[in-house]
Amino acid sequence: MSAVRLARGCSRLFLLELEARAEPLCFLLRAEPSAPSCPSSTLALLSAFGSARLFSLLVHGGGRVHRARSHAELVNALSSRLPPECRVLPLTAFLPGVKDSVTRGFFLRDESTSSSSTERVLNELKQSHALTVFSYEREENGGGQYWCQELWGCPTTDTEAGENQRLYVTPVTAPQENPTALHIINSVVFYRLDDAYQVLEECRDIIPESKEVLEIVNQQLEAYRRDIRFPVVVIKGLDATGKTTLTESLQQALGATLLKSPPQCLAAFRQRFDSEPPLIRRAFYALGNYITAAQIARESLQRPVIVDRYWHSTAAYAIATAVSGAVEKLPALGSEIYEWPSDLLQPSLVLLLTVSPRERLRRLQGRGLGQTEEETQLEVNDLFRQKVDEAYKRIQNPACVTVDASPSPDQVLQQVLSLIRNKCHL
Numbered sequence: 495m496s497a498v499r500l501a502r503g504c505s506r507l508f509l510l511e512l513e514a515r516a517e518p519l520c521f522l523l524r525a526e527p528s529a530p531s532c533p534s535s536t537l538a539l540l541s542a543f544g545s546a547r548l549f550s551l552l553v554h555g556g557g558r559v560h561r562a563r564s565h566a567e568l569v570n571a572l573s574s575r576l577p578p579e580c581r582v583l584p585l586t587a588f589l590p591g592v593k594d595s596v597t598r599g600f601f602l603r604d605e606s607t608s609s610s611s612t613e614r615v616l617n618e619l620k621q622s623h624a625l626t627v628f629s630y631e632r633e634e635n636g637g638g639q640y641w642c643q644e645l646w647g648c649p650t651t652d653t654e655a656g657e658n659q660r661l662y663v664t665p666v667t668a669p670q671e672n673p674t675a676l677h678i679i680n681s682v683v684f685y686r687l688d689d690a691y692q693v694l695e696e697c698r699d700i701i702p703e704s705k706e707v708l709e710i711v712n713q714q715l716e717a718y719r720r721d722i723r724f725p726v727v728v729i730k731g732l733d734a735t736g737k738t739t740l741t742e743s744l745q746q747a748l749g750a751t752l753l754k755s756p757p758q759c760l761a762a763f764r765q766r767f768d769s770e771p772p773l774i775r776r777a778f779y780a781l782g783n784y785i786t787a788a789q790i791a792r793e794s795l796q797r798p799v800i801v802d803r804y805w806h807s808t809a810a811y812a813i814a815t816a817v818s819g820a821v822e823k824l825p826a827l828g829s830e831i832y833e834w835p836s837d838l839l840q841p842s843l844v845l846l847l848t849v850s851p852r853e854r855l856r857r858l859q860g861r862g863l864g865q866t867e868e869e870t871q872l873e874v875n876d877l878f879r880q881k882v883d884e885a886y887k888r889i890q891n892p893a894c895v896t897v898d899a900s901p902s903p904d905q906v907l908q909q910v911l912s913l914i915r916n917k918c919h920l
């Protein structure tokens with residue numbers, strides 16, 4: 495990837511997710527026009543850019559919490575305020591292989607008859623958000639045709655050096671390491687208590703509830719140990735696969751303690767953090783797992799422990815939401831994103847309940863309870879459901895054992911009891 499470090503301040507790769515294409519379009523910026531290294535990307539770029547007015551928007555400045563909230567606000571503002579002829583596509587800028595280098599933004603393809611309404615919206619958004627806007631123009635140069643990127647509107651003080659130059663868009667082959675995985679680690683999935691804790695520390699002044707959550711974490715984790723005496727069995731699965739029914743029966747059958755993640759002591763804060771962008775929301779759920787871990791350690795000294803969801807659920811939902819598109823776009827099995835956090839208590843056994851989509855829908859409808867936005871998405875979006883299920887299956891150390899939860903509640907219970915007796919020697 496040394497080829498991408500060509501000009502000062504222009505070494506980032508820009509990855510553009512186009513709706514109709516399986517592979518994202520990748521380009522970098524160079525100070526001089528150069529022959530494209532990848533002709534097929536050039537063709538894709540030309541057809542994607544077409545004759546529309548083009549802009550890219552990158553959120554900058556402030557801390558990561560501010561940037562995450564700005565990004566979420568911009569998603570809403572762009573979709574509600576831009577003219578319908580202006581398409582908004584996800585854009586990611588990053589340095590290959592560098593974990594904290596990912597900046598997420600937007601690419602605008604404006605086909606509206608007049609430029610004024612789009613430009614008005616962009617100007618307003620630049621006033622209200624720390625936003626760098628670039629525009630693109632076609633240039634004929636030495637017989638070749640190039641796209642050039644320039645800073646649009648007034649430069650802001652936070653703009654990185656080199657970004658106000660006119661630079662040549664150069665299509666390149668996308669690097670093997672997708673920036674999605676780079677972005678997931680520590681922004682979407684957390685692998686150490688301190689990393690999740692730090693996010694809520696950074697939220698103290700913006701989200702007052704963060705202080706209360708951190709106080710609970712401090713209290714609950716005062717004597718946190720990671721060793722267990724009696725077996726600890728985690729039950730996970732999509733909603734309405736029968737987790738509550740099974741965990742309650744197991745509690746009775748084994749004389750076990752039943753715990754949940756997120757734990758009851760965080761219940762009052764859940765709705766508040768559910769409305770925040772992934773960085774903050776997922777850090778909240780990650781902390782919930784550590785509280786549950788502390789409770790598991792205490793309880794497992796006395797009796798077996800059954801846990802209704804744990805880190806697997808946090809990670810699988812977060813990964814499935816962060817990865818747009820098909821199941822094949824998930825980072826491959828063996829990727830570090832599926833690794834269990836080294837400082838989180840490990841259960842003895844993890845069971846994944848599965849039922850057919852049709853049976854799950856029947857159970858959801860039969861129950862008729864309110865649903866979180868993500869559950870609603872699961873119901874309408876089969877693709878998302880498949881990604882959650884697949885992410886569950888790819889999580890390692892401990893990996894999960896899949897249980898067919900379609901039979902009657904008692905048959906499922908007997909099947910699971912026999913698994914627990916075999917694997918945990920109970």
Ligand SMILES: Nc1ncnc2c1ncn2[C@@H]1O[C@H](COP(=O)(O)OP(=O)(O)OP(=O)(O)O)[C@@H](O)[C@H]1O
Pocket residue numbers: 731732733734735736737738739740857858860861899900901902903904906
């Ligand atoms: N084995 C089963 N066969 C038929 N129906 C079942 C079975 N297990 C549970 N159900 C029914 O399916 C519905 C969902 O079950 P349950 O609440 O246990 O799922 P859940 O996974 O805990 O859901 P959530 O995660 O949304 O709380 C309930 O109405 C329950 O009675």
Ligand SMILES: Nc1ccn([C@H]2C[C@H](O)[C@@H](COP(=O)(O)O)O2)c(=O)n1
Pocket residue numbers: 733755756779783803804805807808809811866868869
């Ligand atoms: N340990 C957990 C439990 C739940 N979540 C998140 C994932 C979804 O956003 C949502 C689903 O939970 P439900 O509404 O079915 O209780 O909660 C998590 O991240 N970690």
